[in-house]
Amino acid sequence: MSNIKTPAEQELMRVACRAAATTLQDVARCVRPGVATRDLDAYAAERIRNIGGKSAFLGYRKYPRHICISINDEVVHGLAGDRVIETGDVVSIDVGVMVDDFIGDNATTVIVGECEKNTQKLVEVTKRSLYAAISCAVAGNRVLDISKAVQDLVESNGFSVVREFVGHGVGRKVHEEPQVPNFVEPRRRSPVLEPGMTLAIEPMVNAGKPGVRILRDGWTVVTKDGKPSAHFEHTVLIRDGEAEVLTWPEGKKFD
Secondary structure: OOOEOOHHHHHHHHHHHHHHHHHHHHHHHOOOOOOEHHHHHHHHHHHHHHOOOEEOOOOHHHOOOOOEEEEOOEEEOOOOOOOEOOOOOEEEEEEEEEEOOEEEEEEEEEEOOOOOHHHHHHHHHHHHHHHHHHHOOOEOEEHHHHHHHHHHHHHHOOOEEOOOOOEEEOOOOOOEEEEEOOOOOOOOOOOEOOOOEEEEEOOEEEOOOOOEEEOOOOOOEEEOOOOOEEEOEEEEEOOOOOOEEOOOOOOOOOO
16 A cells, blocks of 8 residues: 555645644634634634644645634535524544644534534544544554444434545545545455555544535535534554554543
């Protein structure tokens, strides 16, 4: 796999991922009622610049923002703009940072104030599915073990996984091999996980059906049925033992 990183490259990935985790944590703290999404994007740009990195998303395939901000029925790739965050919103933030030609990629979903119980459950289950997937990200397992962990937990709780967008390898590029679906594809060849691989594992989970569509802006992905969606992501390093979570915020411990 070209995705396998040397020890020196792994250390560069750690630096980039720490920058991405710090930025995501800082932006998430600013999510509150009355804040415009364009201001969150501008703040993220400033934070990335101050830590000596650059947005891995800005300009990638002509993406026009520094981070992705997706609200309620928006699944991923939401564009920051004039929209103001309101109480009850479910806000997914996706941050990619490049430092010294390597990229860290992570995402979280924030509930603003209080929301419906089923939406709260959606967010909790999506986060738990990420942890379940990471526990399977061990050398010798296959990608499908990650996929199955997400799908089993999500569907057993009455939610659905998005199929059009998947996790992926990450390193010098935002998207490297292998693809990491959040569902099992029986006829798809599933690569073996090898030490040194770096993967962005990212469950995207819908409260309703799995179908999505892209808005006229050419970027924002929304649920077809208008029901909310949640998104969590970590970049991990595959090892012989449990995976190293490269984007785990400093001072916190993976649980």
